[in-house]
Every structure is written in C-alpha cells, then in structure tokens.
Amino acid sequence: MRNLHVFFSLFCMTTLVILNLVNCSSLEKKYNISTEACIPVIDLAYAVENSGESLPLSDFVEDIEYIRPEYPATLVDIIFGISFNRNYLLLEVRDRLLCYTREGKFICEISRKGQGPKEHLGIRSSDLYHNLVAIHSNYSCKILWYNADGEYIRETPVSNSVFKINILDTNRVAIHLHHGTEMDNPGLFIAGILNSNGDTVQIKKSEPYYPEGVASSPSIWKYNDTVRVLTCINDTVYAISRNEIVPRYVINFGKYKISRDAFADIRLLEQERNKCISMPSFCETATHLLVIFPYNRKRWFAVYDKQTAKISAWSSEPDNINKYGFLEGGGWINNIDGGVSPTAFFSASSDYFTVNVEPENLKTSFIENKGHIDVQYPEKQQKLEQLIHSLDDEENPVVILYKLKK
Numbered sequence: 559m560r561n562l563h564v565f566f567s568l569f570c571m572t573t574l575v576i577l578n579l580v581n582c583s584s585l586e587k588k589y590n591i592s593t594e595a596c597i598p599v600i601d602l603a604y605a606v607e608n609s610g611e612s613l614p615l616s617d618f619v620e621d622i623e624y625i626r627p628e629y630p631a632t633l634v635d636i637i638f639g640i641s642f643n644r645n646y647l648l649l650e651v652r653d654r655l656l657c658y659t660r661e662g663k664f665i666c667e668i669s670r671k672g673q674g675p676k677e678h679l680g681i682r683s684s685d686l687y688h689n690l691v692a693i694h695s696n697y698s699c700k701i702l703w704y705n706a707d708g709e710y711i712r713e714t715p716v717s718n719s720v721f722k723i724n725i726l727d728t729n730r731v732a733i734h735l736h737h738g739t740e741m742d743n744p745g746l747f748i749a750g751i752l753n754s755n756g757d758t759v760q761i762k763k764s765e766p767y768y769p770e771g772v773a774s775s776p777s778i779w780k781y782n783d784t785v786r787v788l789t790c791i792n793d794t795v796y797a798i799s800r801n802e803i804v805p806r807y808v809i810n811f812g813k814y815k816i817s818r819d820a821f822a823d824i825r826l827l828e829q830e831r832n833k834c835i836s837m838p839s840f841c842e843t844a845t846h847l848l849v850i851f852p853y854n855r856k857r858w859f860a861v862y863d864k865q866t867a868k869i870s871a872w873s874s875e876p877d878n879i880n881k882y883g884f885l886e887g888g889g890w891i892n893n894i895d896g897g898v899s900p901t902a903f904f905s906a907s908s909d910y911f912t913v914n915v916e917p918e919n920l921k922t923s924f925i926e927n928k929g930h931i932d933v934q935y936p937e938k939q940q941k942l943e944q945l946i947h948s949l950d951d952e953e954n955p956v957v958i959l960y961k962l963k964k
Contacts, residue, residue, distance in 0.1 A: 597794075597805050598867060602835055603812025605860045605871035606853060612872040613861055614893050615900075616934040618848060622894055623959040624945055625662045634954045637914045640906045641686035646706050647957065648686050655684050655693060657706055662957075666708040669693060676710040678702055687725035694723045701731065703754075715756035719745050722778060724785045729754045730800040732785045739773040741766040741791075746773075749787050749798055762803040766791045771821040774837070779905035781842040788838070790821070795840075807847070811835050814853060831883040839903040841911045843962050850890070850902050855879060857888040857901060895938035896927045898958060906959070913958045917949040920956055 627634065627649060639650035647658040648668070655668040668691050669678050680696035689706040694716065701714040701723060714731065716723075721736040733750045740746075746766065751759040767790075777788040785798040788809060795807040814835040820827045831852075838851040847862040856873040863869070877887025889899030898915055906912040915923075924946050933939045949956070 597808050598862075598864070599808045599810050600795075600847060600849070600860075600862050601810045601812075601869060602838075602849070602851070602860060602871075603810055603814055605869045606814060606835070606858065609858075609871045609873060612859070612874075612891070613870060614934070615890050616894050618843065618846060618861070618963055619894060619960045620963045621961040622892075622897065622938065622942075623961065624942070625658075625660070625957040625959065626949075627656070627658050627662045627954045627957060628664050629954050633952070637955055637957075638681075639684060640904070640912050640914065640957060641684065642906055642910075642912075642959070643686060643688065646686060646689070648684060648691065649957070650681055650684050653680050655681060655691070657691070657708070665706065668704050668706075668708050669702060669710070676702070682720075683722040685723055685725045685731075687727065690725065690728060692723060692725050692731065694720065712754065714752065714754055716752065717745070719743075719747075720750075722776070724778070724780070724798070726751065726783075726785070726798070726800040730759065732787075732798045734776050734778060734787060735773055735789060735791075737773050737775045741769055741771050741773070746791065748789050748791050749776075749785075749796055749803055751798065751800070751803065759801065760803050762796060764792050764794075767793065768818050768821045770818075772824075777838055777840055779840045779842060779903065779911075780908045782908055786840065786842065788840070790816075809838075828883055832879075841903040841905055841962060844964055848903065850900070852885050855885070857885050859890055891931060892927065893931055893934050895935060895942045896924060896931050896933045897942050898923050899927070900960065909962050909964075910959050911962070912960065914955045915958065916955050917953055918951050921946050921949065 625647060634649060634651050637649050637651055641648040645660055647660055649656045653671045657665045657668050659665060669676065671678060671680060678693050678695035679698050682694040682696050684693050691704045691706060693702045695702055699716055699718050701716050703711040705711060716733060719736050719739060720733040722734040724732040726732055731752050733752055735747055748762040748764055750761040753759055774790050779786050786795055786806065788795045793809045794805045796803050797806040816834040816836055820830045832855045835851050835853045838849050841848050845864055849860040851858050857876055858871060858873045860869055860871040874888040876885035879885055889901040892899045898913055898920060900913055903911040924942060
C-alpha cells in the first residue's frame with residue numbers, strides 16, 4: 559500500500575510537470591517567445607472583450623503626496639521627467655535638470671547646457687540613484703555623472719541609438735532604444751546594460767514583429783530593484799537587473815494590436831490610433847500589474863492579479879479628443895482625496911507613480927470632483943483643500959506622488 563501511495567504521488571507530480579511544459583510550449587508558439595520557464599500572459603484583448611465594473615483607486619494606492627517646488631529665479635514651464643527618492647527630487651525641464659529636497663526646497667541646477675567638458679548639450683534623459691545623478695547628454699554620446707550637489711564625477715560613453723537611461727547601481731545603467739529608429743536598422747535592440755566604463759554587460763535583441771516602420775517610445779517602469787520595459791519590437795516585457803535582462807510577461811494584444819500597415823505609415827497610424835491598443839503605461843506592486851491605455855476613443859484601465867492570473871478591465875469617457883487623436887481627461891477616479899485622477903502611469907520610483915499639474919488645473923479638478931466623488935479618506939480631502947487655498951496660480955507646477963500599496 560505504501561509503494562502504491564508513493565507511485566500515485568510521483569504520477570501526479572509528473573503529470574503536473576508535463577502539463578506545465580506543454581502549456582509553456584504552446585505559449586512559445588502562440589506568442590513567438592523562447593523561454594526557460596512559463597511566462598505569465600497579460601491578455602489585454604480578453605480584458606477589453608470582457609470588461610466590467612471599475613475598481614477603486616484606493617485598492618491600489620495608499621497615499622498621495624503633494625510637493626510644491628520652489629524656484630530660484632524663473633518658473634518651471636514644462637516638466638519632461640521626474641525622479642525622486644527619500645532625500646531628493648529631480649525635475650527635468652527644458653535643457654535643465656533641477657535638484658530639490660524631497661520637500662521641494664531648491665538645492666541646485668545639475669550641470670548646465672554648454673560646450674564645456676562637464677556640461678551637457680541638452681538632456682535626452684536623466685535618473686537618480688541615492689545621491690548619484692546621471693544625465694544622458696544630447697548628441698554627445700555620453701552619460702555625465704554628478705552628485706546631488708551638482709559636482710561632476712565622471713562620464714560614460716554610449717551609443718547615439720540610446721535615448722532613455724535608468725541607473726541600476728553605482729556601476730550599472732540600463733539603456734533603451736531611441737524612438738524613431740527604423741526596424742531594419744542593424745543596431746536595433748530592446749534594452750541593454752552598461753557598466754560605468756561603457757562596456758556592454760548584456761544587450762537584448764530580437765527580430766521585430768513588423769519588419770517596416772519606426773520605433774515608438776518604450777513603456778518603462780520600476781519595480782523593486784529592476785527596470786521593466788515593453789517595446790514595439792515584440793510583445794514581451796523584460797526585467798532588467800544589474801546583471802541580466804530576462805522576459806517577465808507577454809502582452810497579448812490579440813486583434814487590437816496595431817496593424818502592419820499602420821505601423822509602417824505614421825499618417826495611417828494617426829487615422830487609426832483609436833482602433834488599436836497603443837501607448838500602454840504600467841506600474842506594478844507585489845500582487846498586481848496595473849495598465850492604462852487608450853482604445854476605441856476611450857481610456858482603459860486593466861488590473862492583472864499575479865496570484866490568480868485573472869485580469870479585470872473597464873473604460874471611461876475622455877473629456878476631449880484632440881486633433882491628433884489623443885485623449886484628454888477621463889482618468890482613474892481619485893477616490894482617495896478627490897484630487898487629480900491619473901490618466902497614465904509615470905513611474906518615478908519603485909513604489910510610486912507621478913503626475914505634475916499646474917496650480918490652476920489642480921484647483922479646477924478638485925472643485926469639479928468634490929461634489930460627486932465619495933472619497934475614502936475625508937481627512938486627506940480636507941488637507942488637499944487647505945493646500946489648494948494656499949496655491950498661487952503663478953507658482954511652479956505641483957508634483958503629485960501616488961504611493962502604491964505593497
């Protein structure tokens with residue numbers, strides 16, 4: 559009887575292993591991926607076709623922080639990028655990188671635009687790691703390194719085909735493909751890892767899904783000590799650590815994937831922009847992957863549960879669709895404090911996504927929301943209202959940090 563029990567247990571275990579291998583093999587064929595382990599599939603096509611009721615933002619965001627960056631001499635106009643940690647806030651503005659305390663007190667401008675060896679020629683991208691700041695200097699094929707006081711440290715050579723960068727540690731940086739790169743470019747890549755000398759630790763390449771067309775900006779977000787990236791080259795999300803680049807998810811767009819013709823012709827893409835799922839933005843927690851994307855003239859929200867592998871989705875009507883087909887408004891309703899409802903996830907740190915908004919627009923959204931949104935935390939709404947009453951319409955944009963639940 560004991561031998562029979564052992565045999566039955568081994569039989570069950572073997573059957574489960576075989577079924578798992580068969581399932582992974584079918585996924586490899588269906589999604590054209592090669593992987594040593596089964597990769598979770600985020601089925602956005604299924605989510606759109608089986609959409610339901612919206613989930614509250616408060617299920618995934620535990621707090622919202624507002625920072626009012628002071629300015630040394632002139633106002634900040636457009637904020638192109640935000641990085642922060644517990645000590646510092648970096649604002650990437652037009653040809654300038656401004657460093658503040660976490661509370662918004664101005665510290666210094668990191669470098670400046672110029673021809674000097676310690677100056678940049680414009681900023682393609684920037685990032686922050688502890689008190690280490692990196693600027694990818696435009697046209698000069700180099701990454702310039704500084705401390706948070708603006709003191710120059712070193713430089714790292716980099717290819718001109720790189721645009722965005724992310725610091726992985728004091729000696730490693732993740733690099734991402736420049737948007738506008740042709741699909742038939744022999745230097746086409748998904749992501750890479752460089753050390754501080756500019757040596758390649760790893761470069762991830764793949765045959766593009768469509769052979770003609772140009773690369774769009776990748777979707778990039780931070781999770782724990784990795785950087786996640788999804789490009790238009792294929793439908794795989796890769797996790798970039800200091801030592802390796804590995805597949806983490808596969809995104810199934812199904813019939814809602816951009817067509818071959820539209821991908822190859824930007825004019826056709828503008829006409830068909832809302833007929834396909836495009837420009838998704840992501841953020842991630844230990845238990846969920848959150849996605850926002852436009853489709854069919856609506857803004858869509860999807861939540862993938864890592865534990866159950868189930869996906870939920872819903873949509874909202876935008877306030878407006880501009881002449882280029884881009885949606886305006888219609889964000890995920892902010893039931894936390896009744897403030898700005900996020901329309902995309904801009905990952906600025908592992909546990910946060912961020913929005914920046916003009917003081918006048920923050921006031922307007924709060925007033926519009928106050929009458930009809932049932933907030934989860936009335937005390938936070940009251941605190942936000944006090945902040946709004948103190949805002950000057952002429953001050954810098956307010957930086958809003960949404961803290962994700964663990």
